[in-house]
Amino acid sequence: MSAEEVAAAAEEVAALAVDDDELSLDFGKKKKKKSKAKEPAAEGGEGEAGAGAAAEEEDELSLDLSLGKKKKKKKAKARGEDDFGGLEESGEGEGGERGGQGLPWEGSDRDYTYEELLDRVFGILKAHNPELTGERQRTKLKPPQVAREGTKKTVFTNFMDLCKSMNRNHEHVLQFLLAELGTSGSLDGTQRLIVKGRFLPKVFETVLRRYINDYVLCNSCKSVDTLLDRDSSTRIMFLRCQQCSASRTVSAIKTGFQARTTLIRLEDTIIFSLIERAQFARNDPVYEPDAIPVPGFRPDGRRYSLLEYLLRETEQVHGRIRRYTSPDENAFFPEELPPLVLPPITYEQVLSSCARVNINSQVLSMYLEHLLPEIAAPGDDHNYGSSAMNDVTALQALSKRIHYGMFVAEAKFRKQTAEYTELIRRRDGDAIMELLTDRAVELKVIERVRLKAATFGQDLGSSSDGSGGGGSSSYKVRPEVVAALYEQWVMPLTKQVEVEYLLRRLDGESS
Numbered sequence: 033m034s035a036e037e038v039a040a041a042a043e044e045v046a047a048l049a050v051d052d053d054e055l056s057l058d059f060g061k062k063k064k065k066k067s068k069a070k071e072p073a074a075e076g077g078e079g080e081a082g083a084g085a086a087a088e089e090e091d092e093l094s095l096d097l098s099l100g101k102k103k104k105k106k107k108a109k110a111r112g113e114d115d116f117g118g119l120e121e122s123g124e125g126e127g128g129e130r131g132g133q134g135l136p137w138e139g140s141d142r143d144y145t146y147e148e149l150l151d152r153v154f155g156i157l158k159a160h161n162p163e164l165t166g167e168r169q170r171t172k173l174k175p176p177q178v179a180r181e182g183t184k185k186t187v188f189t190n191f192m193d194l195c196k197s198m199n200r201n202h203e204h205v206l207q208f209l210l211a212e213l214g215t216s217g218s219l220d221g222t223q224r225l226i227v228k229g230r231f232l233p234k235v236f237e238t239v240l241r242r243y244i245n246d247y248v249l250c251n252s253c254k255s256v257d258t259l260l261d262r263d264s265s266t267r268i269m270f271l272r273c274q275q276c277s278a279s280r281t282v283s284a285i286k287t288g289f290q291a292r293t294t295l296i297r298l299e300d301t302i303i304f305s306l307i308e309r310a311q312f313a314r315n316d317p318v319y320e321p322d323a324i325p326v327p328g329f330r331p332d333g334r335r336y337s338l339l340e341y342l343l344r345e346t347e348q349v350h351g352r353i354r355r356y357t358s359p360d361e362n363a364f365f366p367e368e369l370p371p372l373v374l375p376p377i378t379y380e381q382v383l384s385s386c387a388r389v390n391i392n393s394q395v396l397s398m399y400l401e402h403l404l405p406e407i408a409a410p411g412d413d414h415n416y417g418s419s420a421m422n423d424v425t426a427l428q429a430l431s432k433r434i435h436y437g438m439f440v441a442e443a444k445f446r447k448q449t450a451e452y453t454e455l456i457r458r459r460d461g462d463a464i465m466e467l468l469t470d471r472a473v474e475l476k477v478i479e480r481v482r483l484k485a486a487t488f489g490q491d492l493g494s495s496s497d498g499s500g501g502g503g504s505s506s507y508k509v510r511p512e513v514v515a516a517l518y519e520q521w522v523m524p525l526t527k528q529v530e531v532e533y534l535l536r537r538l539d540g541e542s543s
Protein backbone atom coordinates (compact mmCIF):
# COMPACT_ATOMS: atom_id res chain seq x y z
CA MET A 33 0.00 0.00 0.00
CA SER A 34 1.19 3.47 -0.78
CA ALA A 35 1.02 6.27 1.74
CA GLU A 36 -2.10 7.55 -0.06
CA GLU A 37 -3.72 4.19 0.22
CA VAL A 38 -2.98 4.12 3.91
CA ALA A 39 -4.57 7.55 4.26
CA ALA A 40 -7.57 6.39 2.25
CA ALA A 41 -7.90 3.30 4.42
CA ALA A 42 -7.76 5.46 7.52
CA GLU A 43 -10.55 7.57 6.12
CA GLU A 44 -12.61 4.51 5.40
CA VAL A 45 -12.07 3.32 8.92
CA ALA A 46 -13.28 6.64 10.21
CA ALA A 47 -16.32 6.49 7.97
CA LEU A 48 -17.20 3.05 9.22
CA ALA A 49 -16.85 4.19 12.77
CA VAL A 50 -19.27 6.99 12.14
CA ASP A 51 -21.78 4.64 10.61
CA ASP A 52 -21.59 2.48 13.61
CA ASP A 53 -22.12 5.38 15.92
CA GLU A 54 -25.38 6.10 14.33
CA LEU A 55 -26.55 2.66 15.19
CA SER A 56 -25.37 2.96 18.67
CA LEU A 57 -27.24 2.27 21.79
CA ASP A 58 -27.76 4.97 24.29
CA PHE A 59 -28.23 4.63 27.89
CA GLY A 60 -27.72 5.67 31.36
CA LYS A 61 -24.64 7.36 32.46
CA LYS A 62 -21.24 8.53 31.82
CA LYS A 63 -18.20 10.27 32.98
CA LYS A 64 -19.52 13.77 33.10
CA LYS A 65 -21.07 12.21 36.14
CA LYS A 66 -17.70 12.47 37.72
CA SER A 67 -18.49 15.94 38.83
CA LYS A 68 -21.91 14.83 39.86
CA ALA A 69 -20.64 11.83 41.72
CA LYS A 70 -19.38 14.31 44.24
CA GLU A 71 -22.85 15.57 44.75
CA PRO A 72 -25.06 13.38 46.81
CA ALA A 73 -26.34 11.71 43.68
CA ALA A 74 -27.53 8.63 45.39
CA GLU A 75 -28.01 8.04 49.03
CA GLY A 76 -25.03 7.06 51.12
CA GLY A 77 -22.75 4.78 49.17
CA GLU A 78 -25.60 2.99 47.61
CA GLY A 79 -24.49 2.59 44.02
CA GLU A 80 -21.73 0.07 43.84
CA ALA A 81 -21.37 -0.14 40.15
CA GLY A 82 -22.09 2.02 37.20
CA ALA A 83 -20.79 3.24 33.96
CA GLY A 84 -18.92 6.16 35.40
CA ALA A 85 -15.46 5.27 34.39
CA ALA A 86 -16.84 3.15 31.63
CA ALA A 87 -16.88 6.29 29.67
CA GLU A 88 -13.17 6.74 29.92
CA GLU A 89 -12.96 6.42 26.18
CA GLU A 90 -15.58 9.02 25.80
CA ASP A 91 -13.85 11.88 27.44
CA GLU A 92 -13.24 13.77 24.29
CA LEU A 93 -16.87 13.66 23.46
CA SER A 94 -18.14 14.78 26.78
CA LEU A 95 -15.52 17.28 27.79
CA ASP A 96 -17.07 20.37 26.29
CA LEU A 97 -20.35 19.36 27.59
CA SER A 98 -19.29 18.91 31.15
CA LEU A 99 -17.39 22.14 31.17
CA GLY A 100 -20.49 23.87 29.96
CA LYS A 101 -22.46 22.18 32.65
CA LYS A 102 -20.13 23.26 35.35
CA LYS A 103 -20.46 26.85 34.37
CA LYS A 104 -24.17 26.65 34.34
CA LYS A 105 -24.13 25.07 37.72
CA LYS A 106 -22.18 27.95 39.16
CA LYS A 107 -24.71 30.35 37.81
CA ALA A 108 -27.50 28.37 39.33
CA LYS A 109 -25.83 28.57 42.67
CA ALA A 110 -25.34 32.26 42.44
CA ARG A 111 -29.04 32.53 42.06
CA GLY A 112 -29.64 31.28 45.53
CA GLU A 113 -29.26 27.63 46.20
CA ASP A 114 -31.63 27.49 49.09
CA ASP A 115 -34.60 28.84 47.37
CA PHE A 116 -36.11 26.58 44.83
CA GLY A 117 -38.47 29.37 43.92
CA GLY A 118 -35.85 31.15 41.89
CA LEU A 119 -37.35 30.58 38.50
CA GLU A 120 -37.40 34.21 37.68
CA GLU A 121 -34.04 35.76 38.06
CA SER A 122 -33.83 39.45 38.07
CA GLY A 123 -30.58 40.61 39.53
CA GLU A 124 -31.85 41.43 42.95
CA GLY A 125 -28.34 42.07 44.20
CA GLU A 126 -27.85 44.79 41.72
CA GLY A 127 -31.19 46.29 42.56
CA GLY A 128 -30.11 46.56 46.16
CA GLU A 129 -26.97 48.36 45.25
CA ARG A 130 -28.86 50.70 43.04
CA GLY A 131 -31.15 51.57 45.84
CA GLY A 132 -28.26 52.38 48.14
CA GLN A 133 -28.23 55.73 49.87
CA GLY A 134 -25.40 58.17 49.63
CA LEU A 135 -24.51 59.26 46.13
CA PRO A 136 -21.06 58.18 44.96
CA TRP A 137 -20.22 61.60 43.61
CA GLU A 138 -21.43 63.41 46.73
CA GLY A 139 -18.80 65.44 48.50
CA SER A 140 -16.57 65.52 45.44
CA ASP A 141 -16.65 68.00 42.65
CA ARG A 142 -16.66 65.36 39.94
CA ASP A 143 -19.71 64.79 37.82
CA TYR A 144 -21.76 61.59 37.96
CA THR A 145 -21.14 58.92 35.36
CA TYR A 146 -23.91 57.74 33.11
CA GLU A 147 -24.04 54.34 34.89
CA GLU A 148 -24.23 55.95 38.29
CA LEU A 149 -27.10 58.09 37.22
CA LEU A 150 -28.84 55.11 35.69
CA ASP A 151 -28.38 53.20 38.93
CA ARG A 152 -29.87 56.04 40.82
CA VAL A 153 -32.92 56.26 38.62
CA PHE A 154 -33.48 52.52 38.90
CA GLY A 155 -33.00 52.69 42.65
CA ILE A 156 -35.70 55.29 43.00
CA LEU A 157 -37.96 53.49 40.59
CA LYS A 158 -37.54 50.24 42.46
CA ALA A 159 -38.35 51.87 45.77
CA HIS A 160 -41.50 53.56 44.55
CA ASN A 161 -42.77 51.68 41.50
CA PRO A 162 -41.16 48.23 41.42
CA GLU A 163 -43.51 47.09 38.66
CA LEU A 164 -41.94 49.64 36.30
CA THR A 165 -38.41 48.32 36.67
CA GLY A 166 -39.04 45.45 34.33
CA GLU A 167 -38.40 42.99 37.13
CA ARG A 168 -40.96 40.26 37.17
CA GLN A 169 -42.45 38.42 40.01
CA ARG A 170 -40.44 35.41 40.99
CA THR A 171 -42.33 32.33 40.01
CA LYS A 172 -42.16 30.02 42.93
CA LEU A 173 -41.76 26.41 42.13
CA LYS A 174 -42.79 23.98 44.80
CA PRO A 175 -39.96 21.78 46.02
CA PRO A 176 -40.05 18.24 44.66
CA GLN A 177 -41.94 15.87 46.93
CA VAL A 178 -39.86 12.78 47.02
CA ALA A 179 -40.10 9.62 49.06
CA ARG A 180 -38.53 6.25 49.10
CA GLU A 181 -40.57 3.43 47.67
CA GLY A 182 -39.40 0.13 49.09
CA THR A 183 -35.65 -0.21 49.16
CA LYS A 184 -34.88 0.21 45.50
CA LYS A 185 -37.13 2.89 44.15
CA THR A 186 -37.88 6.54 44.67
CA VAL A 187 -41.22 8.17 44.07
CA PHE A 188 -41.52 11.76 42.91
CA THR A 189 -45.10 12.70 43.72
CA ASN A 190 -45.51 16.19 42.33
CA PHE A 191 -43.55 15.62 39.14
CA MET A 192 -46.53 16.41 36.90
CA ASP A 193 -47.36 19.58 38.84
CA LEU A 194 -43.83 20.81 38.43
CA CYS A 195 -43.92 20.12 34.70
CA LYS A 196 -47.10 22.18 34.53
CA SER A 197 -45.53 25.02 36.51
CA MET A 198 -42.61 25.05 34.13
CA ASN A 199 -45.00 24.79 31.23
CA ARG A 200 -43.10 21.94 29.71
CA ASN A 201 -44.10 18.64 28.21
CA HIS A 202 -43.68 16.02 30.92
CA GLU A 203 -42.18 13.52 28.46
CA HIS A 204 -39.36 15.93 27.77
CA VAL A 205 -38.72 16.63 31.45
CA LEU A 206 -38.84 12.91 32.16
CA GLN A 207 -36.34 12.12 29.45
CA PHE A 208 -33.97 14.74 30.84
CA LEU A 209 -34.40 13.64 34.43
CA LEU A 210 -33.76 9.97 33.71
CA ALA A 211 -30.77 10.72 31.51
CA GLU A 212 -29.25 12.95 34.19
CA LEU A 213 -29.89 10.45 36.95
CA GLY A 214 -28.73 7.59 34.81
CA THR A 215 -31.67 5.46 35.71
CA SER A 216 -34.98 4.25 34.41
CA GLY A 217 -38.44 5.19 35.54
CA SER A 218 -42.04 5.80 34.55
CA LEU A 219 -45.30 7.30 35.69
CA ASP A 220 -47.59 5.11 37.72
CA GLY A 221 -51.38 4.97 37.59
CA THR A 222 -51.74 8.10 39.68
CA GLN A 223 -49.22 10.07 37.64
CA ARG A 224 -46.47 9.81 40.19
CA LEU A 225 -43.00 9.33 38.80
CA ILE A 226 -41.32 6.17 40.02
CA VAL A 227 -37.58 5.95 39.40
CA LYS A 228 -35.27 3.08 39.98
CA GLY A 229 -32.68 3.66 42.67
CA ARG A 230 -32.63 5.78 45.81
CA PHE A 231 -32.23 9.50 45.36
CA LEU A 232 -32.53 12.38 47.80
CA PRO A 233 -35.00 15.22 47.09
CA LYS A 234 -32.05 17.56 46.72
CA VAL A 235 -30.86 15.57 43.71
CA PHE A 236 -34.17 16.07 41.91
CA GLU A 237 -34.00 19.73 42.75
CA THR A 238 -30.52 20.04 41.27
CA VAL A 239 -31.55 18.27 38.10
CA LEU A 240 -34.69 20.38 37.73
CA ARG A 241 -32.65 23.52 38.17
CA ARG A 242 -30.44 22.36 35.39
CA TYR A 243 -33.47 21.63 33.25
CA ILE A 244 -34.81 25.13 33.87
CA ASN A 245 -31.50 26.68 32.91
CA ASP A 246 -31.21 24.64 29.77
CA TYR A 247 -34.78 24.44 28.58
CA VAL A 248 -36.92 27.10 30.26
CA LEU A 249 -35.11 30.33 31.08
CA CYS A 250 -34.66 32.99 28.44
CA ASN A 251 -30.98 33.85 28.34
CA SER A 252 -31.66 37.44 27.41
CA CYS A 253 -34.34 38.63 29.78
CA LYS A 254 -34.44 35.70 32.21
CA SER A 255 -38.13 35.25 31.71
CA VAL A 256 -39.68 31.82 32.09
CA ASP A 257 -42.41 32.76 29.68
CA THR A 258 -40.83 30.76 26.89
CA LEU A 259 -41.83 28.09 24.43
CA LEU A 260 -39.85 25.11 23.31
CA ASP A 261 -40.36 23.98 19.77
CA ARG A 262 -38.68 21.97 17.14
CA ASP A 263 -37.95 23.00 13.60
CA SER A 264 -39.43 20.11 11.69
CA SER A 265 -36.99 20.22 8.82
CA THR A 266 -33.76 20.56 10.78
CA ARG A 267 -35.04 18.84 13.94
CA ILE A 268 -33.27 21.51 15.95
CA MET A 269 -35.01 22.65 19.12
CA PHE A 270 -35.52 26.32 19.83
CA LEU A 271 -36.39 28.18 22.96
CA ARG A 272 -38.41 31.27 22.14
CA CYS A 273 -39.10 33.97 24.67
CA GLN A 274 -42.64 35.30 24.73
CA GLN A 275 -41.51 38.40 26.58
CA CYS A 276 -38.54 39.68 24.64
CA SER A 277 -38.82 37.51 21.50
CA ALA A 278 -35.24 36.32 21.87
CA SER A 279 -34.67 32.84 20.65
CA ARG A 280 -31.87 30.34 21.10
CA THR A 281 -31.22 26.78 20.15
CA VAL A 282 -31.16 24.18 22.88
CA SER A 283 -29.25 20.94 22.75
CA ALA A 284 -30.93 17.59 22.49
CA ILE A 285 -31.01 15.66 25.72
CA LYS A 286 -27.89 13.59 26.08
CA THR A 287 -29.21 10.17 26.79
CA GLY A 288 -25.94 8.81 27.88
CA PHE A 289 -22.95 7.23 26.45
CA GLN A 290 -22.83 5.01 23.50
CA ALA A 291 -21.82 1.52 24.37
CA ARG A 292 -20.64 0.74 20.88
CA THR A 293 -18.32 3.74 20.73
CA THR A 294 -16.37 2.24 23.59
CA LEU A 295 -16.08 -1.08 21.81
CA ILE A 296 -14.73 0.71 18.77
CA ARG A 297 -12.11 2.56 20.77
CA LEU A 298 -10.98 -0.62 22.45
CA GLU A 299 -10.37 -2.17 19.06
CA ASP A 300 -7.43 0.15 18.55
CA THR A 301 -5.63 -1.02 21.68
CA ILE A 302 -6.37 -4.65 20.94
CA ILE A 303 -5.21 -4.55 17.33
CA PHE A 304 -2.17 -2.50 18.19
CA SER A 305 -1.02 -4.76 20.98
CA LEU A 306 -1.53 -7.85 18.83
CA ILE A 307 0.58 -6.31 16.10
CA GLU A 308 3.25 -5.37 18.64
CA ARG A 309 3.25 -8.86 20.06
CA ALA A 310 3.70 -10.23 16.54
CA GLN A 311 7.23 -8.82 16.37
CA PHE A 312 8.37 -11.52 18.75
CA ALA A 313 8.45 -15.25 18.48
CA ARG A 314 6.00 -17.51 20.26
CA ASN A 315 8.41 -17.77 23.21
CA ASP A 316 6.76 -20.69 24.96
CA PRO A 317 8.74 -20.40 28.22
CA VAL A 318 6.78 -17.21 28.97
CA TYR A 319 3.68 -19.36 29.44
CA GLU A 320 5.10 -22.42 31.16
CA PRO A 321 4.76 -22.34 34.93
CA ASP A 322 8.21 -23.62 35.78
CA ALA A 323 10.25 -22.47 32.83
CA ILE A 324 11.20 -19.12 34.34
CA PRO A 325 11.45 -19.14 38.15
CA VAL A 326 9.40 -16.08 39.08
CA PRO A 327 8.79 -15.41 42.78
CA GLY A 328 5.59 -16.61 44.40
CA PHE A 329 3.33 -19.61 44.18
CA ARG A 330 -0.29 -20.07 43.26
CA PRO A 331 -2.64 -21.24 45.97
CA ASP A 332 -2.40 -24.78 44.50
CA GLY A 333 1.37 -24.84 45.03
CA ARG A 334 2.56 -24.49 41.47
CA ARG A 335 4.55 -21.55 40.29
CA TYR A 336 3.12 -18.77 38.19
CA SER A 337 4.25 -18.56 34.60
CA LEU A 338 6.08 -15.37 33.64
CA LEU A 339 2.91 -14.10 32.00
CA GLU A 340 0.77 -14.88 35.05
CA TYR A 341 3.38 -13.25 37.24
CA LEU A 342 3.43 -10.03 35.21
CA LEU A 343 -0.34 -9.96 34.88
CA ARG A 344 -0.80 -10.44 38.59
CA GLU A 345 1.82 -7.86 39.54
CA THR A 346 0.29 -5.36 37.11
CA GLU A 347 -3.08 -5.93 38.71
CA GLN A 348 -1.56 -5.38 42.14
CA VAL A 349 -0.27 -1.95 41.15
CA HIS A 350 -3.34 -0.94 39.17
CA GLY A 351 -5.63 -2.38 41.82
CA ARG A 352 -4.17 -0.09 44.50
CA ILE A 353 -5.16 2.94 42.52
CA ARG A 354 -8.64 1.43 42.27
CA ARG A 355 -8.66 0.26 38.67
CA TYR A 356 -10.83 -2.70 39.58
CA THR A 357 -13.38 -0.72 41.50
CA SER A 358 -14.52 0.63 38.16
CA PRO A 359 -17.51 -1.30 36.81
CA ASP A 360 -15.95 -1.77 33.39
CA GLU A 361 -12.79 -3.42 34.71
CA ASN A 362 -12.42 -7.05 35.64
CA ALA A 363 -9.30 -8.56 37.16
CA PHE A 364 -7.74 -11.84 36.10
CA PHE A 365 -6.88 -12.46 39.77
CA PRO A 366 -9.90 -10.92 41.46
CA GLU A 367 -9.41 -12.76 44.74
CA GLU A 368 -5.94 -11.39 45.20
CA LEU A 369 -6.49 -7.68 44.79
CA PRO A 370 -4.63 -5.40 47.24
CA PRO A 371 -6.15 -2.71 49.44
CA LEU A 372 -6.71 0.71 47.88
CA VAL A 373 -4.32 3.59 48.34
CA LEU A 374 -6.87 6.04 47.00
CA PRO A 375 -10.24 6.46 48.67
CA PRO A 376 -12.95 4.44 46.93
CA ILE A 377 -15.29 6.08 44.45
CA THR A 378 -18.97 5.44 44.40
CA TYR A 379 -19.94 4.74 40.85
CA GLU A 380 -23.38 5.10 39.58
CA GLN A 381 -25.08 1.84 39.19
CA VAL A 382 -25.85 1.09 35.57
CA LEU A 383 -25.37 -2.66 35.55
CA SER A 384 -27.56 -4.88 37.59
CA SER A 385 -25.35 -5.77 40.53
CA CYS A 386 -26.37 -9.42 40.79
CA ALA A 387 -25.58 -10.02 37.15
CA ARG A 388 -21.86 -9.24 37.08
CA VAL A 389 -19.93 -11.64 34.87
CA ASN A 390 -16.18 -12.36 34.92
CA ILE A 391 -14.95 -14.78 32.27
CA ASN A 392 -11.29 -13.80 32.38
CA SER A 393 -10.10 -17.38 32.72
CA GLN A 394 -11.74 -18.01 29.35
CA VAL A 395 -10.25 -14.82 27.95
CA LEU A 396 -6.81 -16.03 28.99
CA SER A 397 -7.18 -19.49 27.47
CA MET A 398 -8.67 -18.05 24.29
CA TYR A 399 -5.64 -15.79 23.99
CA LEU A 400 -3.09 -18.50 24.66
CA GLU A 401 -4.72 -21.23 22.60
CA HIS A 402 -6.09 -19.32 19.64
CA LEU A 403 -4.78 -15.78 19.25
CA LEU A 404 -1.13 -16.14 20.16
CA PRO A 405 -0.41 -19.12 17.88
CA GLU A 406 -1.92 -17.19 14.97
CA ILE A 407 0.00 -13.97 15.44
CA ALA A 408 3.43 -15.01 16.75
CA ALA A 409 5.77 -17.12 14.68
CA PRO A 410 6.87 -20.39 16.29
CA GLY A 411 10.23 -20.31 17.99
CA ASP A 412 12.14 -18.60 20.75
CA ASP A 413 13.93 -15.27 20.42
CA HIS A 414 14.41 -14.76 24.17
CA ASN A 415 12.40 -11.53 24.18
CA TYR A 416 10.43 -12.84 27.14
CA GLY A 417 9.84 -9.55 28.92
CA SER A 418 8.66 -7.70 25.81
CA SER A 419 6.45 -10.59 24.83
CA ALA A 420 4.84 -10.76 28.25
CA MET A 421 4.35 -7.00 28.38
CA ASN A 422 2.51 -6.96 25.09
CA ASP A 423 0.50 -9.96 26.19
CA VAL A 424 -0.61 -8.09 29.30
CA THR A 425 -1.67 -5.04 27.28
CA ALA A 426 -3.57 -7.20 24.82
CA LEU A 427 -5.22 -9.27 27.54
CA GLN A 428 -6.38 -6.27 29.53
CA ALA A 429 -7.88 -4.64 26.45
CA LEU A 430 -9.49 -7.90 25.34
CA SER A 431 -10.93 -8.43 28.79
CA LYS A 432 -12.35 -4.94 28.89
CA ARG A 433 -13.86 -5.26 25.42
CA ILE A 434 -15.38 -8.63 26.13
CA HIS A 435 -16.82 -7.65 29.50
CA TYR A 436 -18.14 -4.48 27.99
CA GLY A 437 -20.74 -6.86 26.67
CA MET A 438 -22.51 -6.27 29.99
CA PHE A 439 -23.06 -2.61 29.16
CA VAL A 440 -24.14 -3.43 25.63
CA ALA A 441 -26.53 -6.02 27.02
CA GLU A 442 -27.92 -3.58 29.57
CA ALA A 443 -28.58 -1.06 26.79
CA LYS A 444 -30.31 -3.71 24.74
CA PHE A 445 -32.36 -4.82 27.71
CA ARG A 446 -33.53 -1.28 28.34
CA LYS A 447 -34.55 -0.90 24.73
CA GLN A 448 -36.45 -4.17 24.52
CA THR A 449 -37.30 -4.86 28.12
CA ALA A 450 -40.45 -6.85 27.47
CA GLU A 451 -38.87 -9.17 24.91
CA TYR A 452 -35.81 -9.87 27.00
CA THR A 453 -37.78 -10.29 30.21
CA GLU A 454 -39.86 -12.99 28.61
CA LEU A 455 -36.81 -14.90 27.33
CA ILE A 456 -34.96 -14.49 30.62
CA ARG A 457 -37.94 -15.91 32.51
CA ARG A 458 -37.94 -18.88 30.15
CA ARG A 459 -34.15 -19.13 30.65
CA ASP A 460 -33.81 -19.39 26.91
CA GLY A 461 -30.17 -18.55 26.33
CA ASP A 462 -30.28 -19.41 22.63
CA ALA A 463 -33.19 -17.12 21.95
CA ILE A 464 -31.47 -14.35 23.92
CA MET A 465 -28.36 -14.87 21.80
CA GLU A 466 -30.44 -14.57 18.68
CA LEU A 467 -32.24 -11.45 19.85
CA LEU A 468 -29.04 -9.64 20.75
CA THR A 469 -27.13 -10.63 17.63
CA ASP A 470 -26.91 -7.94 15.04
CA ARG A 471 -25.17 -9.44 12.05
CA ALA A 472 -25.01 -6.15 10.17
CA VAL A 473 -23.09 -4.59 13.04
CA GLU A 474 -20.85 -7.62 13.28
CA LEU A 475 -19.93 -7.42 9.62
CA LYS A 476 -19.03 -3.80 10.03
CA VAL A 477 -16.90 -4.60 13.04
CA ILE A 478 -15.03 -7.29 11.13
CA GLU A 479 -14.42 -5.07 8.15
CA ARG A 480 -13.31 -2.19 10.32
CA VAL A 481 -10.93 -4.40 12.25
CA ARG A 482 -9.42 -5.63 9.00
CA LEU A 483 -8.90 -2.07 7.82
CA LYS A 484 -7.41 -0.97 11.10
CA ALA A 485 -5.08 -3.93 11.18
CA ALA A 486 -4.02 -3.10 7.62
CA THR A 487 -3.41 0.52 8.56
CA PHE A 488 -1.66 0.00 11.89
CA GLY A 489 0.30 -3.02 10.78
CA GLN A 490 1.59 -1.54 7.63
CA ASP A 491 5.33 -1.63 7.27
CA LEU A 492 5.48 1.87 5.79
CA GLY A 493 9.21 1.78 5.22
CA SER A 494 9.01 -1.13 2.83
CA SER A 495 6.40 0.37 0.55
CA SER A 496 7.72 3.92 0.40
CA ASP A 497 10.08 2.90 -2.37
CA GLY A 498 7.41 3.82 -4.84
CA SER A 499 7.01 0.26 -5.99
CA GLY A 500 3.39 0.43 -4.95
CA GLY A 501 3.96 -2.99 -3.49
CA GLY A 502 2.34 -4.00 -0.31
CA GLY A 503 1.48 -7.62 -0.70
CA SER A 504 0.67 -9.50 2.46
CA SER A 505 4.38 -9.88 3.14
CA SER A 506 4.66 -6.24 4.17
CA TYR A 507 2.27 -6.70 7.11
CA LYS A 508 3.50 -7.77 10.49
CA VAL A 509 0.26 -9.66 10.92
CA ARG A 510 -2.05 -10.28 8.01
CA PRO A 511 -5.13 -8.08 8.46
CA GLU A 512 -7.37 -10.99 7.52
CA VAL A 513 -5.98 -12.97 10.41
CA VAL A 514 -6.77 -10.25 12.91
CA ALA A 515 -10.26 -9.87 11.46
CA ALA A 516 -10.83 -13.62 11.60
CA LEU A 517 -9.66 -13.83 15.21
CA TYR A 518 -12.07 -11.08 16.08
CA GLU A 519 -14.91 -12.86 14.38
CA GLN A 520 -14.16 -16.31 15.75
CA TRP A 521 -13.11 -15.50 19.28
CA VAL A 522 -13.48 -11.93 20.46
CA MET A 523 -17.04 -11.29 19.34
CA PRO A 524 -18.42 -14.66 20.44
CA LEU A 525 -16.97 -14.17 23.92
CA THR A 526 -18.49 -10.69 24.07
CA LYS A 527 -21.83 -12.17 23.18
CA GLN A 528 -21.38 -14.91 25.75
CA VAL A 529 -20.93 -12.18 28.37
CA GLU A 530 -24.07 -10.48 27.05
CA VAL A 531 -26.10 -13.67 27.37
CA GLU A 532 -24.74 -14.58 30.81
CA TYR A 533 -25.42 -11.07 32.02
CA LEU A 534 -28.97 -11.07 30.69
CA LEU A 535 -29.77 -14.49 32.12
CA ARG A 536 -28.99 -13.07 35.55
CA ARG A 537 -30.42 -9.66 34.81
CA LEU A 538 -33.64 -10.18 36.75
CA ASP A 539 -32.14 -11.97 39.76
CA GLY A 540 -32.87 -10.00 42.86
CA GLU A 541 -35.42 -7.84 41.09
CA SER A 542 -38.28 -7.45 43.53
CA SER A 543 -41.05 -7.26 40.90
Ligand SMILES: C=C(O[C@@H]1C=C(C(=O)O)C=C[C@H]1O)C(=O)O
Pocket residue numbers: 292295440468469470471473474477522523524526527
Ligand atom coordinates in the same frame (compact mmCIF):
# COMPACT_ATOMS: atom_id res chain seq x y z
C1 LIG B 1 -21.81 -5.62 20.67
C2 LIG B 1 -23.00 -5.82 20.11
O1 LIG B 1 -23.70 -7.01 20.20
C3 LIG B 1 -23.36 -8.12 19.43
C4 LIG B 1 -21.91 -8.33 19.47
C5 LIG B 1 -21.09 -7.67 18.61
C6 LIG B 1 -19.61 -7.58 18.86
O2 LIG B 1 -19.10 -8.31 19.70
O3 LIG B 1 -18.96 -6.73 18.23
C7 LIG B 1 -21.65 -7.06 17.50
C8 LIG B 1 -22.99 -7.12 17.22
C9 LIG B 1 -23.91 -7.91 18.03
O4 LIG B 1 -24.16 -9.12 17.42
C10 LIG B 1 -23.65 -4.75 19.36
O5 LIG B 1 -24.80 -4.89 19.01
O6 LIG B 1 -22.98 -3.74 19.12
